[in-house]
Amino acid sequence: MDPIINFLNEIFWGYVLIYGLLAVGLFFTIRLGFVQLVHFPEMFRAVMGSNRNDRSGITPFQALCTSLASRVGTGNLAGVAVALYLGGPGALFWMWVVAFLGMATAYAESTLAQLYKIRNEAGDYRGGPAFYIARGLGAPWAGGIFSVCLILAFGLVFNAVQANSIADAFQGAFGFDKLWGGVGLAALTAAVIFGGIRQIARVAEWIVPFMAVIYLAVALYVVITNFAEVPGMLGMIVQNAFGFGAATGGIAGALLNGVKRGLFSNEAGMGSAPNIAAVATPDPHHPSAQGFVQSLGVFIDTILICTATGLMILLSGVMVPGSELTGTPLTQAAMSVHIGGAGHPFIAIAILFFAFTSIIGNYSYAENALTFLRLGNRPGLIALRLGVIAMVIWGAYESVATVFNAADASMGLMATVNLIAIVLLSGTVVKLTKDYAAQRKAGRDPVFHAADYPELNGRIDKTIWTRDN
Numbered sequence: 001m002d003p004i005i006n007f008l009n010e011i012f013w014g015y016v017l018i019y020g021l022l023a024v025g026l027f028f029t030i031r032l033g034f035v036q037l038v039h040f041p042e043m044f045r046a047v048m049g050s051n052r053n054d055r056s057g058i059t060p061f062q063a064l065c066t067s068l069a070s071r072v073g074t075g076n077l078a079g080v081a082v083a084l085y086l087g088g089p090g091a092l093f094w095m096w097v098v099a100f101l102g103m104a105t106a107y108a109e110s111t112l113a114q115l116y117k118i119r120n121e122a123g124d125y126r127g128g129p130a131f132y133i134a135r136g137l138g139a140p141w142a143g144g145i146f147s148v149c150l151i152l153a154f155g156l157v158f159n160a161v162q163a164n165s166i167a168d169a170f171q172g173a174f175g176f177d178k179l180w181g182g183v184g185l186a187a188l189t190a191a192v193i194f195g196g197i198r199q200i201a202r203v204a205e206w207i208v209p210f211m212a213v214i215y216l217a218v219a220l221y222v223v224i225t226n227f228a229e230v231p232g233m234l235g236m237i238v239q240n241a242f243g244f245g246a247a248t249g250g251i252a253g254a255l256l257n258g259v260k261r262g263l264f265s266n267e268a269g270m271g272s273a274p275n276i277a278a279v280a281t282p283d284p285h286h287p288s289a290q291g292f293v294q295s296l297g298v299f300i301d302t303i304l305i306c307t308a309t310g311l312m313i314l315l316s317g318v319m320v321p322g323s324e325l326t327g328t329p330l331t332q333a334a335m336s337v338h339i340g341g342a343g344h345p346f347i348a349i350a351i352l353f354f355a356f357t358s359i360i361g362n363y364s365y366a367e368n369a370l371t372f373l374r375l376g377n378r379p380g381l382i383a384l385r386l387g388v389i390a391m392v393i394w395g396a397y398e399s400v401a402t403v404f405n406a407a408d409a410s411m412g413l414m415a416t417v418n419l420i421a422i423v424l425l426s427g428t429v430v431k432l433t434k435d436y437a438a439q440r441k442a443g444r445d446p447v448f449h450a451a452d453y454p455e456l457n458g459r460i461d462k463t464i465w466t467r468d469n
Contacts, residue, residue, distance in 0.1 A: 002405075005405045005406050005409050006405065008409040008412065008413075009405060009408050009409050009412065011412075012408075012409065012412025012413065012415075012416065013260075013408065013412060016412070016416055017263070017412060017415055017416065017419075018256075018259060018260065018263070020269075020415075020416065020419050021098075021102070021105070021263050021268070021269045021415070021419065022098070022101060022259065024105055024269055024419050024422070024423060025098070025101025025102050025104055025105045025268065025269065026101055027423065027426070028104035028105055028107070028108045028422075028426070028429070029100075029101055029104040031426060031430060032104055032107070032108070032429070032430065032433055034104075035103075035104055035107055035295075035433060036100065036103035036104050036107065036295055036299075039292060039437070042292050042440070043292040043293065043295055043296035043299075044296070045292075046060055046282070046283070046284070046289040046290070046292040046293050047060050047061055047064050047292075047293045047296060048060070048061065049282065049283025049284065049289065050283055052281070052283065054281045056119060056123055056124055056125050056281065056464075057124070057125040057279055057280050057281035058197070058198065058201040058279055058280050058281070059201075059280065059281070059283075060280050060281075060282060060283060060289070060290065060293050061205065062201035062202070062204065062205045062280070063201070063276050063277055063279060063280035063290065063293060063294075064293050064294070064296065064297055065201070065204040065205045065207075065208040065209065066197075066200060066201050066204040066208075066276045066361050066364055067273040067276050067277065067294055067297045067361065068204070068208050068212070068297050068300060068301065068357075068361075069200075069204040069207070069208050069357035069358060069360060069361030070154075070267070070272060070273070070276075070357075070358050070361030070362050070364075070365065071265065071266060071267050071273065071297060071298075071301040071358075071361075072208070072211075072212070072300075072301055072305055072354050072357065072358070073162060073165075073354050073355055073357075073358035074161075074162060074165040074328075074351060074354060074355050074358075075261065075264050075265040076265060076301065076305045076306050076309055076354060077309055077328060077331050077347065077350060077351060077354065078165070078327040078328040078331060078351075079261050079264060079265060080092075080095075080261060080265075080306050080309040080310050080313070080331075081309070081313060081326055081327050081328070081330040081331045081334075082257075082261065082326055082327055083095065083257045083258055083260070083261035084310060084313055084314070084319060084330075085319065085325075085326040085327075085330060086253060086257045086326075087253040087254040087255075087256065087257030087258055088240050088253060088254050089233075089236055089237045089240045089241075089254075089310075089314055090237060090238075090239070090240030090241035090242070090243075090251070090254030090255075090258065091241075091253075091254045091255075091257045091258035091261065092237050092241075092258065092306075092307065092310040092314075093237050093238055093240075093241035093254070093258065094241060094254060094255050094257075094258025094259050094262065095258045095259075095261060095262035095265070095302055095306055095307075095310075096262075096302070096303060096307070097258075097259075097262075098258065098259050098262030098263055098266070098302070099262055099266055099268075099298055099299065099301070099302035099303050099306075101268075102262070102263070102266050102268030102269065102298045102302070103268065103295040103298045103299060104295070105268040105269040105422070106266070106268040106269075106273060106291075106294045106295045106297065106298045107288075107291040107292060107294065107295040107429075108291065108422050108426065108429045109129065109268075109269065109271065109273070109274045109277075109294075109418065109422050110273060110274045110277035110278075110290050110291045110293070110294035110295075111287045111288050111290065111291030111429055111432055111433075112129075112132045112136065112274070112287075112422060112425055112428070112429060113127050113128050113129065113131070113132060113274035113275070113277045113278040113290070114127070114277060114278055114280070114282060114287035114288075114289075114290045114291070115132070115136075115287040115428070115432070115448075115456075115460060116131045116132040116135045116136055116278075116459070116460055117131065117278040117279075117461070117464065118131065118461055118464075119461065119464070120371050120376060121376075121377075124197070124198075124279070125278060125279050125280070125281070125464070126278060126279065126368050126371040126372075126376070127274070127275070127277075127278025127279070127368065128271070128274045128275035128277075128278050128365070128368045128369070128372070129143070129146055129271040129274055129275070129417070129418045129421060129422075130143035130144070130146045130147045130150075130368075130369060130372040131143065131278070131372060132274075132421065132425060133146060133417065133418075133421045134372070135459045135460070136421070136425050136428070136459060137421060137424060137425065142417055142421070143372060144372075144373065145413070145417060146271065146369075146414050146417050146418065147369035147370075147372045147373050148369075148373070149410040149411065149413050149414035149417075150271070150272070150275070150365060150366060150369040150410075150414055151366045151369050151370065151384070152406075152407060152410045153407045153408075153410040153411040153414065154272055154362040154365050154366055154411075155362060155363060155365070155366025155369070155384060155387070155388060156366075156387055156388065156391045156407075157391065157406070157407035157410075158358075158362055158407055158411075159358075159359045159362055159363070159388055159391050159392055159395065160391040160392065160394055160395025160398075161395060161407075162355035162356070162358045162359050162362075162395070163182055163185055163355070163359065163391070163392040163393075163394075163395035163396045164395045164396060164397075164398075165328070165351055165355050166181065166185060166351055166352050166355045166356065166396070167181045167182055167185075167395075167396040167397060168328070169328060169347065169348040169351040169352070170348055170352070172328075172332075172344070172348070173332075173344045173345045173347075173348035174345070174348065178396050178397040179393075179396065179397045181396055182392060182393040182394075182395070182396025182397055183393060183396075185356065185359075185392055185393075185396060186389045186392045186393045188356065189356070189359055189360065189363075189388065189389060189392050190385070190389050192360050193360060193363045193385050193388060194385055196367070196381075197276075197279055197364050197367055197368075200360045200361070200363065200364045201276075201279075201364075203360065204357060204360065204361065207353065207356075207357055208357055210353075211350070211353040211354065211357070212300065212304075212305065215305065215308060215350055216304060216305070216308055218312075218335075218338075218339070218346070219308030219309075219311065219312055221338075222311065222312050222315060222338045223311060223315070225338075226315045229315060230311075230315075233311065233314055233315060236314075237314075240254055241254050241255070241258070261306075262302055262306070265301055265302055265306055266297075266298040266301045266302045268298050269415060269418065269419055269422075270411065270414070270415045270418065271414055271415060271417070271418030272362075272365050273294050273297060274294070275364065275365040275368040275369070276361070276364055276365065276368075277290045277291075277293070277294050278290075278368070279364075279368070280293070284436075284445045284446045284447060285445075285446075285447050285448060285465070286432070286435075286436050286439075286446040286447060286448040287432055287448055288432050288433055288435075288436040288446070289436075289446070291429075309331060312331075312334050312335065312338060313330060313331060313334040315334075315338075316333070316334035316335075316337040316338060317337065318330065318333045318334050318337060319334075328347065328351070331347055332344045332347045332348075335347050359388070359392065363384075363385070363388050366384060366388075367381065367384065370384055428453075428455075428456075431453070432448075435448075435452065448465050449465075450462045450465050
């Protein structure tokens with residue numbers, strides 16, 4: 001299987017997705033009139049809403065935190081270090097570009113997820129790309145392919161990757177045995193995911209802001225203490241991004257590695273975050289509101305957290321020509337320069353928080369996919385949860401490249417299907433965005449009126465979009 005899997009990954013990640021994700025981001029940025037700039041303040045208004053009297057969904061803030069739980073993972077620590085090692089400081093600039101374009105893509109896919117969401121048997125909201133592919137495009141078979149790929153990649157294998165990162169970090173920093181670390185992590189995971197998506201949202205609501213604030217506070221301390229070097233560092237990042245100066249890999253290396261790492265980190269266009277976006281009750285009660293919330297998630301993940309890691313590494317001076325330090329060790333070495341002996345354990349603990357929240361966030365996406373496949377009953381959920389726990393234990397002490405590569409191929413197929421779908425449904429996104437903006441301009445809280453969208457008859461659940469919700 002190795003040659004087939006490697007061939008698929010070369011096609012998906014070497015050609016289709018690298019250019020496809022950028023092209024779709026540029027497409028939505030232009031077609032939506034630079035929505036990520038024009039409506040940036042709206043992102044903060046939308047995230048502070050409540051779910052009022054509608055208990056079928058979680059709050060916008062909980063949806064943001066749960067999506068950030070998945071987005072913010074080891075890629076924000078080790079991944080940024082790899083991008084800088086291979087592409088030089090200029091890679092950080094291209095990560096910013098990817099995030100800017102990705103904010104428009106994230107807005108589009110999460111707006112669609114909100115629009116086409118349903119209620120499950122328990123009366124709770126569920127939705128995501130599989131639902132808008134099936135209901136919006138009339139292609140349930142494609143939604144099925146998407147769901148299976150999502151469960152394999154995000155629900156199972158990527159959780160093993162996150163567990164492996166935690167086990168490695170804790171063994172290096174504290175000498176913990178990997179197997180017992182995996183068992184402890186599995187127990188912690190079980191305590192959260194067996195409570196379902198609502199429990200995950202409640203946990204994420206507390207852990208994600210805490211971990212983000214602490215990490216950004218340390219980064220701010222580093223920037224302040226090295227403030228005199230910051231302007232020159234920013235100038236060097238921009239120069240190296242365009243091939244000027246002594247950049248590792250030149251402009252091609254900076255662009256390729258910055259783009260790849262940015263796409264992996266913020267997940268915009270992958271079709272992952274829309275699964276939790278659909279679970280939220282938007283406030284204002286309009287699909288675009290949750291689109292703005294998830295667009296903000298991309299900003300926080302890359303522009304804030306990835307930049308924090310990048311600046312701490314670059315300002316430490318540990319990334320020198322000839323050094324073989326990369327990944328987590330490079331980030332730990334940089335942190336040790338800034339905060340002394342506490343650097344290694346601090347990064348290990350940061351990885352614990354970042355990777356653990358990714359595990360529970362990824363599970364929430366898989367549960368949505370299970371609902372689409374009509375396997376979201378109690379036996380199906382228990383089987384998925386036990387599978388996640390098993391993968392966490394296995395991943396903590398084992399590393400099988402073939403399985404991880406297969407997950408990359410699954411994610412590549414999943415993202416390709418999603419990108420095609422959101423482009424085909426882009427007319428609806430444009431209409432929703434104009435509708436939202438017009439109501440806000442008129443001084444009203446935007447409200448979605450299904451009667452204004454006759455083309456959606458029979459495709460959306462109109463009972464969800466009533467003023468009572």
